[in-house]
Amino acid sequence: MQRLIKNGRINGQIQDILIEDGRVTAIATNIQASTSEVFDAQGKDALPGLIDVHVHFREPGFEYKETIASGSKASAHGGFTSVIAMPNLNPVPDTADKFAAQIKRNAENSVIKTYQFAPISGGLIDDHVTNMAEIAQHHPAGFTNDGHGVQTSMTMLEAMRQAKNLDLPIVAHIEDDSLVNGGAMNAGAVADRLGLPGMESLSESTQLARDLVMVKQTGVHYHVAHISTKESVEMVRQAKREGLHVTAEVSPHHVLLDETMVEFDNPFMKMNPPLRATTDRLACIAGLMDGTIDMVATDHAPHSVEEKSGSMKTAAFGIVGIETSLALMYTHFVKSGLVNLATLLDWMAVKPAQAFNLAAGKLAVGTAADLTIVDFDEEYEIKASDFISKGTNSPFLGEKVFGQVLATFVDGQIVYSK
Numbered sequence: 001m002q003r004l005i006k007n008g009r010i011n012g013q014i015q016d017i018l019i020e021d022g023r024v025t026a027i028a029t030n031i032q033a034s035t036s037e038v039f040d041a042q043g044k045d046a047l048p049g050l051i052d053v054h055v056h057f058r059e060p061g062f063e064y065k066e067t068i069a070s071g072s073k074a075s076a077h078g079g080f081t082s083v084i085a086m087p088n089l090n091p092v093p094d095t096a097d098k099f100a101a102q103i104k105r106n107a108e109n110s111v112i113k114t115y116q117f118a119p120i121s122g123g124l125i126d127d128h129v130t131n132m133a134e135i136a137q138h139h140p141a142g143f144t145n146d147g148h149g150v151q152t153s154m155t156m157l158e159a160m161r162q163a164k165n166l167d168l169p170i171v172a173h174i175e176d177d178s179l180v181n182g183g184a185m186n187a188g189a190v191a192d193r194l195g196l197p198g199m200e201s202l203s204e205s206t207q208l209a210r211d212l213v214m215v216k217q218t219g220v221h222y223h224v225a226h227i228s229t230k231e232s233v234e235m236v237r238q239a240k241r242e243g244l245h246v247t248a249e250v251s252p253h254h255v256l257l258d259e260t261m262v263e264f265d266n267p268f269m270k271m272n273p274p275l276r277a278t279t280d281r282l283a284c285i286a287g288l289m290d291g292t293i294d295m296v297a298t299d300h301a302p303h304s305v306e307e308k309s310g311s312m313k314t315a316a317f318g319i320v321g322i323e324t325s326l327a328l329m330y331t332h333f334v335k336s337g338l339v340n341l342a343t344l345l346d347w348m349a350v351k352p353a354q355a356f357n358l359a360a361g362k363l364a365v366g367t368a369a370d371l372t373i374v375d376f377d378e379e380y381e382i383k384a385s386d387f388i389s390k391g392t393n394s395p396f397l398g399e400k401v402f403g404q405v406l407a408t409f410v411d412g413q414i415v416y417s418k
Helices: 068-077 096-109 132-136 153-166 189-194 202-218 230-241 252-256 278-290 325-334 341-355
Strands: 002-010 013-020 023-028 038-040 045-048 050-055 080-085 113-116 170-172 222-224 246-250 371-381 400-410 413-417
Touching: 002 371, 045 341, 050 068, 050 325, 050 341, 068 080, 068 096, 068 400, 068 413, 080 371, 080 400, 096 113, 096 132, 132 153, 153 170, 153 202, 170 202, 202 222, 202 230, 230 246, 230 278, 246 252, 246 278, 252 278, 252 325, 325 341, 325 371, 325 400
Parallel strands: 002 038, 002 045, 050 080, 080 113, 170 222, 222 246
Antiparallel strands: 002 013, 013 023, 045 371, 371 400, 400 413
């Protein structure tokens, strides 16, 4: 099947994109083709499909929050054509059979390319490393206990050794439970003023320090999920100087928000890791700008209205982000003049593909026709009523942004159109 995308702006030039059997076969001006499948981009930007390496699609076990279908459609609305889903599900896919079933479930229900992380240990919380070799036969993107820090050093060391042998990454949710203290937000003056229990930033950085010592010994590819503190950023910077195979992601909310913006007991401002101090936010921005932090990942975490109501003391951790990430990052980093669009695409497509060996992140002849058409010219307001995700728990509701996704294609097929 042929499809022709006319008048897309690619690297500042208006060009056409010819797609045949799901792949890009030509990019040029004024392509002539006999196909009736023509999409006119009307001079708007044609970008490689974005990649998010940290999403929660909640199925199975928590379908009232999100499903693979709703989460993948929301991803397409956000301009994403590839994502990697986290394994905190019910049942946890911690055996080869359960993991294979999850891969099948993703394939049957996702409108985009949904890859899957496998658990480091049984149930995400016990001290016994999963049978990584058996699970690896079903092609996980890596191993993670996301939502839980690995508390026992020997468990993490054994996981690193196995993952290294399999040439697969360890993706670390770094959190020392003994320093969390039932916190609802970052420990400090703001938490004290609001009368909320605080989470020590040391809960992140101390576990990262432990892990990096073991990375040096094992040589495993170690990926830091949702980095949030200045100490963590500096440790990753030093690890890279030493030549360790370490990559890191930061979520949009950790570079755009901090604890000083939590003006009242607001459950939409509750996430894990929590919004940190202004100095932490600035360190994350600096780390992103200088390459210490490789990529942006949303940690898209939908919840029901009830779960994100009431006090931060009892509300669920997490916010949605897959439908707002591109517009927020473009508005605050590109529109403001901090970086160019190519750098943003490096953070949101190129580097994620490189880190996790995905055949994605490029718009070029010969690649899969995974792309998105985006209007960066017209300002619009982020509204819950526009979300496709089941979750509307976003602290960015009401913000004016640029970067409206008009259409998203996966293997040349339209999976979202405004």
